[in-house]
Amino acid sequence: MTTNGDLLGRYGHALLGVFGTPALVVDRGEGCYVWDVDGKRYLDLLAGIAVNALGHNHPELVGAVSKQVGEVVHVSNFFTTRAQIGLAEALLRAAGAPDGSRVFFTNSGTESMEAAIKLARRTGRPGLIAAHGAFHGRSTGALALTAKAAYREPFEPLLPGVTHIPYGDPAALAAALTPEVGAVVLEPIQGEAGVIEPPPGYLQRVRELTRDAGVLMIVDEVQTGIGRTGDWFAFEGAGIVPDAITIAKGLGGGVPIGALMTFGPEVSGLLQPGMHGTTFGGNPLACAAGLAVMATITRDGLLEHSARVGEEFADAVRALDHPLISGVRGRGLLRGITLTEPVAPTAAARAREAGFIVNPVAPDVLRLAPPLIITGAELTTFVDALPGLLDAATS
C-alpha cells in the first residue's frame, strides 16, 4: 500500500524544496472534510488557505466545471465566452462597482497584483506604498510590495520605488504621500501577517488621503474577498469605493482564477488595448467555476452564514477562557486565534493528529479560513477540542 510516508519520500526526490516537507498527502475531500492516503479524516479549517469556498466535491462546482469541460475549456483572448462575460458582470454587481468599472482576469493573486502594479504605473508616478506585514505575492513585482525581509532579500534588487509604512497609521501614510507616489496598496485585513485588522476608520482615512493626493487606492482582496469576511469584499465594511481591487483565492473554489477590478471609467481607462495580457486568464473553465461559486454563495446565503457562524465561533473560543488564548481576531470566516505563548506550530501539529487542519500563521497565531459552507456544529467540534490541543502543545 502507498502510505503518506512512502509518497512524501518520493515528493522529496521529485519536487523543488521551496515548501519544505508537506504535512499530508491528501487523497480526497467531501464537504468540509479531507482524507489522507492512509484513510485518516480531517476537518478542513483552512480550505487550502481561503480557497475552497464551497468545501470539497461540491455538486454545483463539480457540475459547472464538468459541463464546461465538455463544451469548451480554452479559446484564447482573441475570443470570449458566455462564462467570461457572465463572471465579470457578476463580480461588478457583487462589488457594487460604479458605471465604467471593468474586470481583467488572471490565474492567481500574484498575477492580479502584477496587473495592479501596471495599472499604478500608468498614473505616470512610479512610487508605490505598501504596509509593514503586507503579503501581496512572490513574483518580483508583487514581492517588492510584500514586506517580509526573508522573502525579499534573496532576490533583491526588486521593483524599485516601494515604500513600506506602518499598517493602520494614517499619519504615516500622509507623510509618505510624496508627488512620486502613484498608488497605495493595502490588505483590508492582513492575512499572512496573522489576521490583523486595522483600527476602525483606517480604510476611510486612506481613501480620503489618497483621493486628496490624486493617488490610486488599491485594495488587495485576494484573501478577504468572495465572502470570506461575511461581505463579498472586505472593503464594503468600510463604506468606501477603492480605485481597484485584486482578487483570487476563493473565486474559483479551488480552480485557479484571479482578477483585477478597476472602479470607474477614469481608472479603467488607464490600461488600453495591447497594454496587458495573459494566455490562460479568463478561460471559460475557470470562469465557469467562478460563476458556480458566486451563484452558490448567493443561493445559499453564505455571506450571512459566514458572518454569523464566524462570530459565534469567535465568541465560543473567547468563552473557553483558556490561559493560552489571548483573543480572536478577524471577521466572518477569516480568524486568528492569538496565543500567549509561541506554541502555534505545536498546537497545529497536535490538531492535525486529532483530525483538524489549522494553520500556524505566526508563532503565536492559529489561522482558520474554513469553507464558507462550514456548519456551526462542525466548528464546535474544534472549539471543544481546542483546550486539550493547547494543553498538549505546552506539556
Ligand SMILES: *Cc1c(COP(=O)(O)O)cnc(C)c1O
Ligand atoms: C495569497 C495572497 C496573494 C498571492 O496569491 P497567489 O494566488 O498565491 O499568487 C496576494 N495577496 C494576498 C492578500 C494573499 O493572501
